[in-house]
Amino acid sequence: MRPEQLIRVLVWSEGSEPRDVYGDGIRDAIADYLRTLPDMVVRTESANHPGQGVSRNDLDNTDVLIWWAHVCHDDITDEEAQQIAARVTEDGMGFIALHSSHTSKPLRALLGASGTIAGTEVSGGPEQIRVLLPEHPIAQGITDFTLPREELWREPFDVPEPDERVFESFFPRHDAVFHIGGGCWTRGAGRVFYFRPGHETYPTYFDTNVLRVITNAVRWAVKNPA
C-alpha cells in the first residue's frame, strides 16, 4: 500500500489514565493495536503535549481522530474544539469519541448537545455489548460480547438520536440498558462514532472485540484518506 493510501489516525487520550492499567495511556493501548494493521499510520497525542496535540498541523495530518477524555475536558479551549469540529464538518475528518468523552468539548460541538448522563456506578459488573445492526461496517466480525467489568451509566444520555445505533449496552447485574452503546452521526462532510465502554480502571481497551470495533470505526469514519 502506498503511503498516500494509508489512513492517518491520531489517537488522543488526556493522560489521566491510571498507570497500573494503561502504562503510558489509553492512547498507547489503542495505537499499539492499530499499528499492527497494514492500512493505517498511527500517531498519539495528549493534553500534556504542545498545543494539546490538536494544533492546526496535527489536525491537517489526520484522517481519523480517536478521542478519550475524562477529567481534563477544559484543557481543550473552545477554539480548539471548534477547530476539531470544523475539520470534521468541512474536511471530512472522522471523529471517534470513547466512553467519558461523552462530555468532551469536541463531541459536544459536533452533536450540539451537552452529552450528559444521569449517573454512574463504577462497579457496574459485566457489560454486554449487543449488536443491533449486524450488517453495519462497524459491526463486521463482531457478535454480542461481554466485558467482565465495566462502569454502569444511567440514562438519559443528552445527545441527538444517532443516524444509526450499531450497539447497545446491557448491565445484567442492574438490569439496565444504555441504548447508545455505539452510535453513528454524520456532520457535514464528516462521520462521528461514539462507543460507550472504556472506564479507565478496567482493561477494556485490551479487549479483542473492543479493538475490532475501533478498527472498524476508523475504516468507516475515514472519508478522504490521503
Ligand code: ZN
Ligand atoms: Zn468512566
